[in-house]
Amino acid sequence: MVHLERVRLNRDWAESDDFIVGRALDSDLAVKMKDRGKTVRWHLDAERGVATPEKPGEHLTKYSVPLRPMLGCVAVAPNVAQAAPGTGDSGRYGGNMDFNEIVEGATVYLPVSVPGALLYVGDGHAMQGDGELNGNALETSMDVEFTVDVIPGKRIMGPRVESATHIMTMGLDGSLDDAFRGATANMAQWLTEEYKLTPSEVAQVLGTSSEYKVSEVADRNAGIVLKINKERLKSLASAGK
């Protein structure tokens, strides 16, 4: 597990673009977006906590978005039988997940597959909408501090993230449909192993407490995140004892 102690901006600008990735386009929107793809530079105002486009179009002159610095990439090495993944790839080992809740204070759980784990982090985003529709978020530079712990003897199906309020499982796969199945199975495993729920109880908790969001559609794998509020889990933990 990697706990992000500090994820802070260290410069006052970021670059993005005005493209929309193919996975988000139907035929009509593809036609409308066909000439897009120019670089867009954003000013990062750490004091006000907002980003604004440096040369906004007519309708964006007052547009600003809250800064929420995050890491697009957190990964360990996959097991040695696999080829080393590219930096744009993702999977059970983490990778280029581009999930906008991997922020200061979050903990990322990844499976150790090789001696030393071979952790890396990177791909700082000053902020990012769900999906990372532009293919880039507000790409920038960052100061990062983190601590690493090893939890022995634990197996997980895919990346997991924990915040102050939620536990979250990621599904990363070649379609949103398969990523959805992955995130769900990953959470079912978590509820079964950590909270000792029976299959019937897993179904009831997932049916009433699931919050699904799309993390990204910009890289080879698409990502779906299943979140469960920790308030719901408190009652599970106490009940089983």
Add this chain to the structure above:
Amino acid sequence: MVHLERVRLNRDWAESDDFIVGRALDSDLAVKMKDRGKTVRWHLDAERGVATPEKPGEHLTKYSVPLRPMLGCVAVAPNVAQAAPGTGDSGRYGGNMDFNEIVEGATVYLPVSVPGALLYVGDGHAMQGDGELNGNALETSMDVEFTVDVIPGKRIMGPRVESATHIMTMGLDGSLDDAFRGATANMAQWLTEEYKLTPSEVAQVLGTSSEYKVSEVADRNAGIVLKINKERLKSLASAGK
């Protein structure tokens, strides 16, 4: 447009089950869930604002979920060239959308396709997790009051919902991937027509302000919702003037 003035529970129990629908199952989870499907009855405590299973399993004895009454179905008639859709279907005309933000206070926008629109509402859920993974939510009875307005001369690609804080577009299609494209194109249309954004501006706003969630995977169509916070939109509206 249909504005939900009042969506209130009128009895103290709901029925759901402990099944998980096929779209959420990978092969392993399918094996684990193979014997599931029994009815689960929930007690609805309007005073405390929570639902609890009436005969909880060992680990769910203290489990409760907040009530959030919603309508699974809001629909008009599709255009007359189409067959009348079943009550489990959905599409541009609305239908069985099972989106848990169609609650008291929300406004649902649907295209009028036939004289009189032929609006119907139904499918009351005391609350529902994202995805409606059990195939059923906490199905119950409800008192509903709503007002209807007609906005002449307006065309929309698919259902839209507005809350106090967000505008939302729905994509409803045969896969999450296609629903994702639909929700995105629907919002691009909204930003283009109502806020006069250029394609480049649409891309920049979607890239930085999109919030995507999965509404449901339980019916013939899967649903993805794209939400944009109205705070972001205020600056757009004022800029263009």
Add this chain to the structure above:
Amino acid sequence: MVHLERVRLNRDWAESDDFIVGRALDSDLAVKMKDRGKTVRWHLDAERGVATPEKPGEHLTKYSVPLRPMLGCVAVAPNVAQAAPGTGDSGRYGGNMDFNEIVEGATVYLPVSVPGALLYVGDGHAMQGDGELNGNALETSMDVEFTVDVIPGKRIMGPRVESATHIMTMGLDGSLDDAFRGATANMAQWLTEEYKLTPSEVAQVLGTSSEYKVSEVADRNAGIVLKINKERLKSLASAGK
């Protein structure tokens, strides 16, 4: 089961178009095809057995395609709990399947769900490429003769087709991925019930004898067909006795 005794053209022209449906388009091809959609009229030459465009473009002046008259629609009524499907829809009950091997000599198996079955046939195509990419095939008029038999006590997961050489199962669903699962499960059921194969044997036969083709992507459901050559099946039938 519906056996098509005779499926013959009765006029000398057909209409199609030069559009490509959205399910076949990536972003680049969508841009390239954006202005397409005009009607294309084809001359049907029954004597030579070919169709040719009446006003071909420069490169199609010598282009011709073999006639292979087929029925796009063969359907019974679904069970009464469902809404009556539109003529563009398909499912377990058959419907607008647009499969180019539903030709003279073929037998189509559909499940009887209501008294009288309520069979209908239609949507004559002089010929059709796999996928029905134009949204229309060479749409024309036809003389059709067929015989109907009832096989009591039999249940099938989805439509099946039998030719002189192959047995075929159809998967019809909201994505090609789900249609693929449906066609496979449908054939696994056939091999299990008719040929008494064990799950291990089903896997070995499917692994070595499956022929998959795409039937269509032009309607609400996409279709995948799994074909098995009857030569392979002869050995199965004789072995179990």
Add this chain to the structure above:
Amino acid sequence: MVHLERVRLNRDWAESDDFIVGRALDSDLAVKMKDRGKTVRWHLDAERGVATPEKPGEHLTKYSVPLRPMLGCVAVAPNVAQAAPGTGDSGRYGGNMDFNEIVEGATVYLPVSVPGALLYVGDGHAMQGDGELNGNALETSMDVEFTVDVIPGKRIMGPRVESATHIMTMGLDGSLDDAFRGATANMAQWLTEEYKLTPSEVAQVLGTSSEYKVSEVADRNAGIVLKINKERLKSLASAGK
């Protein structure tokens, strides 16, 4: 381009298994197949030209399949900006395509992306059903002879294969739906560049001459192949001159 001069078996056995991969399973079939996965050894009888399971189950005692030796893998190196792909991966550069028409006599076209191209071939299959549903085909050893030619100045979107009778384009992607789009766009590029067809003509030819099959669903990418009979193309080539 890689022309396969000779692809011949050099031993009399192959190994496969009785598993079915997840992409082919719906929930019910997943339950039925849950205990499968044992190795199945096949005897290869080159003289009779068939393969038979060495220890067949009760219903497979007379089951045999025609030998059709093929190469599962033909690849060049992708461009240097990408990570080296694993041997189970595929893409524009070819790779583990598991397409059962890559046999003796076929020509495979791949884009040269690095100096020397860095071609490799492998993954000999004595035969394979469409889809490679078992995750393995009849895996065996082979003698292979091939010739390589370089076609300067040519760009292709993805792998292409040519046989005596057909030209074929492959789509390799994270879902069958996206692979279908890829195969179609790849063929549209071929018809546009080699046969000078206009978009309208491309649509008409694809609509009437497309033959789509599923190549495989066993690896990270699924594959769809679009085939066009060379008979249809002769008329195009002559018309444009």
